[in-house]
Amino acid sequence: MKPLTFFFHVSLLFLVGSIGLVAAELPRVALFTTGGTIQSRGEHRMKLMEYGAGRVTPDELLEDLPEIHRIAQVEVIEISNVGSPQITTDHLLRLSKELNATLERDDVTGAVVTHGTGTLEETAYFLHLTVRSEKPVVVVGAMRPFSAISRDGPYNLYSAIRIAADPDAKGRGTMVVLNETIHSARFVTKGNTYRVETFVAREMGPLGYVDSDRIVFYRNLLCRHSSESEFDVSNLTSLPQVDIVYGYQEASAASILGLIKDGAKGIIFADSSPAFRAALHRAQAEGIVVVQGDRKGAGRVLQSERSAGRGFVTADNLNPQKARMLLRLALTQTQNPREIQRMFNEY
């Protein structure tokens, strides 16, 4: 071997070695995929609704985003590839258990979960309450499919992985990121059917923003969550049945009576109707815990003499679908309304 070639080989080795070193130093992010619009395809790029031309695999998501290798090493755990209406308790429990196990590993900095946007906030809040780690969990989705014109998915996914890899994201529980906005799972809700700015926290606003120059957190969460949570799903294979009843003018008691028959363990009522009163009383007599929620989408349900006198737990400012998640977890511990009210006041 000529000295020059030798030198070339040595430097090549050194170069490869240092690339390896750089890669090894990048934070490791676990990408859990469940599906959703972000993993959906339409027949053509103008297909922004009813897109049904197949699913995008986790590998395709990553191949589509080579820039990700500049900021993180990504490992994939596929949970499912379904839209958010198909997400079940089995998905939630499996996701939470796998997240708990993965985040316990020293080499993992944080996790990202892809999810359909329709029920994304429910899954995110469930993870916020049950993933008992200080490491960040970032739930991400898209409003436009993978195949669409001006699709939002790639930048949302890039942003989510960037946050999961950020040391400053630690201790904030589960977050949701779309449209460069970082929300806490505690407050976020889907507030628009099709726009890219759909995720909002109507009163408390976002925790921060993921901007080109840096990730900025303006708010620290004071509600109890994740590593401080008392909820442990490690031995659970199911969750108590809790359903939501929507209140409106002259709403009948039929759905409440049906739920009693169906064996529900908890009922959230989102606003009331005169017919609800006797039916809810009957539900309570059957041992069903009743939570007073609200359909307005902003503001707390106040703790009043009247509600307390009727034995209702009040939902604070949790929307009905999130109050349902907290009640399901609460019911794994207790049926005592006062104890459950404490949980609604703390989480």
Next chain:
Amino acid sequence: MTYSFFSGFSRRAWTCAALLGCCLPFTLSAQEIPVLAPPGTDLPHVRLVSLLGTISGTAEDRMNLTNYGDPRVSADDWVSALPELHHYARVSTEDLRAPEGRGMTEAHWMTIARRLQEIAEDDSIDGVVFSHGTNTMSETAYFLNLVVSIEKPVVFVGAQRPWTGISGDGPLNMVNAVRVAATPEAAGLGILHATNQNIHPARDVHKSSAYRVNTFQSIDLGAIGVADPDIVRIYTAPARLHTHKSIFNIGSIPEELPAVEVLYGYTGTPGYLVDTLVEHGVKGIIIDGTGAGSIPRDMHEAIERAQENGIVVVATARTRAGRVQDTDRRREAKIVPGDNLPPEKARILLQLALTQTTSVDRISEFFVQY
């Protein structure tokens, strides 16, 4: 299903407490209702400091919601008009209004900050409420947020309608401000603002509407908590440095801060406005830029001249939402990105920063930290 504490608490508090006492065995399965403490016993001591404002303004006609003024309601008048305060706190008062005929001034900020620092060290006081006119309330609050080392709750309050106005928002705002100041969880969060049943941090709160009672918003971020009829609940804490964690201190800053002025960006903002400020001897300029903090073309040369004279230039965004980012182009031009601060607050931070350094890099760090 609103539970009004004006009708509820004042008239029913005792009946409610008594009823709860007798029915305890029957109500235990139900949830707890917050029971008001009897007036005067062991309640937090809140100092109510009047800096006037619309909340102190009066008019003869209750429909007069725009041309009100003297005679002013005093802090003692608020306390006697609001007996409900005694359920939440022992309230003492003081008048720290600006000298006659002047609006709020930088000189008066210094007086207020020194007084608040004294209160911080007075163990007999648990929380503080300041009344203030709503127009520049967020500036005074942000100044105190940066220079006073205090952990006890400090709450700014004001009103959109005079004390005599029909459906005045002042009374409920005042009661809620005292409630928040008497809430231990409100400590350590920096200077707060409480109006319209919402709690905002001084850094982010912004007057966003001329006359509506929901004028105060933390644009792009939202409230940190609520003062609801049943409880005060705080959900988040501001993450940026403030009060006891700030490096700026009223004890060590000069009596007169470096002069900083604000220029508004629009199509064709002329460079001579910059030159004029330089001639006037300013040490810093805030350009409230268009879009993401863009500085109008006609100002560029004048800004370079100003920078050659050692003047620090900060860019904010007139959009009032979104951050001005740290970009390569901005770095080359030595423009400090103003983050998401509105220009009136960026001005205060720059004034304080200039008491420490004229380094663009160091000042840029301040805008990320505060």
